[in-house]
Amino acid sequence: MTHHQLDDHQMVMISQYYTGINTQLVPxxxxxxxxxxxxxxxxxxxxxxxxxxxxxxxxxxxxxLERSFGDAHKLDMETKAxxxxxxxxxxxxxxxxxxxxxxxxKKKKIEDEYSKLKSQxxxxxxxxxxxxxxxxxxxxxxxxxxxLPKSGTCPKAxxxxxxxx
Numbered sequence: 001m002t003h004h005q006l007d008d009h010q011m012v013m014i015s016q017y018y019t020g021i022n023t024q025l026v027p028x029x030x031x032x033x034x035x036x037x038x039x040x041x042x043x044x045x046x047x048x049x050x051x052x053x054x055x056x057x058x059x060x061x062x063x064x065l066e067r068s069f070g071d072a073h074k075l076d077m078e079t080k081a082x083x084x085x086x087x088x089x090x091x092x093x094x095x096x097x098x099x100x101x102x103x104x105x106k107k108k109k110i111e112d113e114y115s116k117l118k119s120q121x122x123x124x125x126x127x128x129x130x131x132x133x134x135x136x137x138x139x140x141x142x143x144x145x146x147x148l149p150k151s152g153t154c155p156k157a158x159x160x161x162x163x164x165x
Contacts (some may be wrong), residue, residue, distance in 0.1 A: 059096075061087045065094070123146050 057065070064140065068075070068083055075098055084094045 057089075059087070065097055065101070069098065069105075073102055073105065074098070085108075 064087060065085070068079075072079070075094070080091055080094050084091050087094070087141075
């Protein structure tokens, strides 16, 4: 036994001291146990002579896919198969295109919503500043003995306050 391999007894000892380690053990071919490992997916093995290139969709294919996306953001199996055969693509290619397009659509929707909220926020800040300035102008004739404090959060109101000092 090499120093890298552990027998069953050592594995049990380790698992007693380190409870979070190797919680899923599976028997190996020799009757021992080893940690469970996730199987790697094979991505279509190719020889060194073959070069797999990503095929770019034609403008016509993209236009048809975009029109279909405009009709429905998710495709049922029948529509997906029909679209794939019309375009000369695999079902998987059509499904991945739609998945990517939904992601882009969602991102754009969120960006647009953020822009609207940001502009609404800026309008609200300007309105707040205007109201604070108006309030400070109304309180000014009452004098320094006013029980109401001046807001002073608006830049214009702060400049007025500093000018008085």
